[in-house]
Amino acid sequence: MEFATYKSDIWGREVIRGVSWDLLWLVVVAAFVAIALHAVYEAMRKRGDKPSSDGARVKRHDKIDRIYHWVMAISTIALLITGVLPIIGIEFAWLELHWIAGIVLTVVVVFHIIRSMFFKDASDMKITISDLKDPFDVANKPGKYSAAQKGMHLAITVLTLLVIVSGILMFAVIDTPWWERTNALSETTLGLVFFVHGITTLGLIGLICLHIYFALRPEKLFYTRSMIKGWISRDELDANHDAKRWAPDETT
Amino acid sequence: MASFDVMPDIQLYQPVELDDALSLADRYGDGGWVLGGGQDTYGWLKDRAKNPRAMIDLSGVESLRGIRETDDGIEIGATTTLHEIIRDERINRDFSLLAQAAAVVASPQIRNVATLGGNLAQDTRCWYYRRGLDCYRAGGNSCYADGPESMNREHAVLGASRCVAVSPSDTATAIVALEATMVVASASGERTITAEDFFAGPDTHITQMTSLEPGEILTAVRLPSKWAGKRFYFEKVADRDVWDFALVSIAVAMSMEGDSISDSRFVCGSVACTPHRLTNVESAARGKSLSEESAEAVAPLASAGAEPLNYNHFKLPLMENLVRRAMRG
Numbered sequence: 055m056e057f058a059t060y061k062s063d064i065w066g067r068e069v070i071r072g073v074s075w076d077l078l079w080l081v082v083v084a085a086f087v088a089i090a091l092h093a094v095y096e097a098m099r100k101r102g103d104k105p106s107s108d109g110a111r112v113k114r115h116d117k118i119d120r121i122y123h124w125v126m127a128i129s130t131i132a133l134l135i136t137g138v139l140p141i142i143g144i145e146f147a148w149l150e151l152h153w154i155a156g157i158v159l160t161v162v163v164v165f166h167i168i169r170s171m172f173f174k175d176a177s178d179m180k181i182t183i184s185d186l187k188d189p190f191d192v193a194n195k196p197g198k199y200s201a202a203q204k205g206m207h208l209a210i211t212v213l214t215l216l217v218i219v220s221g222i223l224m225f226a227v228i229d230t231p232w233w234e235r236t237n238a239l240s241e242t243t244l245g246l247v248f249f250v251h252g253i254t255t256l257g258l259i260g261l262i263c264l265h266i267y268f269a270l271r272p273e274k275l276f277y278t279r280s281m282i283k284g285w286i287s288r289d290e291l292d293a294n295h296d297a298k299r300w301a302p303d304e305t306t
Numbered sequence: 307m308a309s310f311d312v313m314p315d316i317q318l319y320q321p322v323e324l325d326d327a328l329s330l331a332d333r334y335g336d337g338g339w340v341l342g343g344g345q346d347t348y349g350w351l352k353d354r355a356k357n358p359r360a361m362i363d364l365s366g367v368e369s370l371r372g373i374r375e376t377d378d379g380i381e382i383g384a385t386t387t388l389h390e391i392i393r394d395e396r397i398n399r400d401f402s403l404l405a406q407a408a409a410v411v412a413s414p415q416i417r418n419v420a421t422l423g424g425n426l427a428q429d430t431r432c433w434y435y436r437r438g439l440d441c442y443r444a445g446g447n448s449c450y451a452d453g454p455e456s457m458n459r460e461h462a463v464l465g466a467s468r469c470v471a472v473s474p475s476d477t478a479t480a481i482v483a484l485e486a487t488m489v490v491a492s493a494s495g496e497r498t499i500t501a502e503d504f505f506a507g508p509d510t511h512i513t514q515m516t517s518l519e520p521g522e523i524l525t526a527v528r529l530p531s532k533w534a535g536k537r538f539y540f541e542k543v544a545d546r547d548v549w550d551f552a553l554v555s556i557a558v559a560m561s562m563e564g565d566s567i568s569d570s571r572f573v574c575g576s577v578a579c580t581p582h583r584l585t586n587v588e589s590a591a592r593g594k595s596l597s598e599e600s601a602e603a604v605a606p607l608a609s610a611g612a613e614p615l616n617y618n619h620f621k622l623p624l625m626e627n628l629v630r631r632a633m634r635g
Contacts, residue, residue: 061440061446062439062440063440064439064450071440071446071447072447145510145511146510147467147509147510148509149467149468149509227448228468229466229613235452236453236454237448237453237454241448244447244448245447248447
């Protein structure tokens with residue numbers, strides 16, 4: 055199995071064409087094997103009582119951040135559906151839907167970056183030495199986000215930025231309502247752009263499988279609820295977080 | 307691209323039963339090359355631009371040949387030759403549009419062996435693609451025909467999506483105008499699709515000209531009686547009178563009530579990747595008589611929405627003029 059596919063350019067030289075989509079099945083299988091192993095591990099692991107969702111509530115996500123998250127999720131799913139289904143043989147007119155979803159994703163990501171840099175405390179997502187100790191010490195509870203959540207955020211950030219940058223370059227070489235396509239990129243450069251777009255898409259597919267799995271796990275469902283309603287209970291906070299490292303406001 | 311005078315080493319099957327042909331097509335999938343008259347086959351294979359593992363020659367399958375009456379019109383077997391269509395009395399009487407279109411395909415020698423199915427399913431003539439370049443249509447990531455220096459005189463002015471190649475089939479416009487139904491068989495059964503849906507644009511099928519999937523074979527074309535004996539117009543404009551592909555062609559079927567057009571189908575060829583219906587022309591033509599005045603009123607609508615490339619702006623007035631000529635009566 056190869057990572058990339060190659061083609062002959064107009065001069066007969068071998069140049070990269072893009073990612074090898076055979077890897078798609080490898081990524082999907084690897085993600086599901088990881089999920090299965092984790093599910094078995096969690097099933098065998100003894101857990102204490104589940105904290106109650108009743109009682110006092112604390113705010114975990116602002117409304118604007120929740121809207122951002124779900125718009126990003128919908129646009130990402132739309133991008134994956136429109137980008138990957140034609141590759142696996144489900145044919146439809148995907149291109150326009152794909153770049154429209156891509157523009158939506160780009161806009162919300164830019165919005166998120168600006169908001170995180172200037173209007174929020176970005177240190178919430180900063181990975182520290184202390185975070186790295188969390189997984190090995192049950193007594194060491196995280197602040198607002200666990201090491202795993204921060205790691206997932208970092209990985210998705212890097213891959214999303216790469217997929218957006220490569221997507222914008224690909225967008226520039228197709229016809230749109232605003233411009234006619236150009237052949238400004240050499241075939242080698244274009245192939246590399248396709249490769250980056252493809253390989254980051256594969257990475258995102260794997261991470262999104264894991265993200266959805268963890269969002270649906272019983273002991274993590276309160277995080278998913280908080281991404282919908284904005285709050286977690288005081289019990290859930292105390293059971294999962296260190297009040298010294300994260301002290302959110304009470305809410306109704 | 308390598309070019310050879312000899313065929314590559316390839317498995318040749320010559321089934322005489324349709325079931326055997328379908329079984330072979332199913333076994334080889336996209337590695338099987340189904341051919342009727344073979345007129346768009348040997349060049350590809352000799353040039354090594356396509357490398358199928360097996361050729362499945364349908365010319366021996368008798369059930370795929372011939373023109374039959376049906377309850378609602380006629381059915382033409384996919385391997386019926388263009389010559390047989392041109393000479394068929396029923397087609398000349400009721401569906402002369404198809405006979406006219408078939409009569410301008412290539413040359414007499416080619417029409418003697420070329421089949422209706424092959425003519426409909428033939429690949430595009432884009433020379434960048436046929437030269438063996440890894441363009442979008444060949445599974446690549448670029449189009450060599452749509453660039454500042456590209457030679458794209460014959461390419462699409464409508465319906466392009468990354469690929470700008472056009473359908474070269476002369477009979478395709480006629481069967482879309484006649485509202486034909488295509489009969490497609492595979493090892494898992496038979497399905498029918500409208501002629502309009504049979505031809506596939508690059509927005510959905512960038513590496514194919516039709517919606518035929520690997521393992522499927524076009525077995526017949528059914529012409530409904532709806533358009534039998536109606537008024538028809540066909541014209542093909544090409545650089546040469548014979549043995550050439552259309553720069554623009556038009557096939558028109560008109561149903562008249564007295565002097566007025568009550569219903570019509572205007573279909574342009576070689577302007578898009580699929581036969582292109584001029585639906586706005588059809589709407590505008592409804593209720594009009596065939597006259598110079600009507601022609602002048604309707605013709606400008608023909609090129610609406612067209613986006614010409616560097617070297618094919620001439621196709622726009624050509625489309626309009628062909629509509630004008632069809633409407634003059």
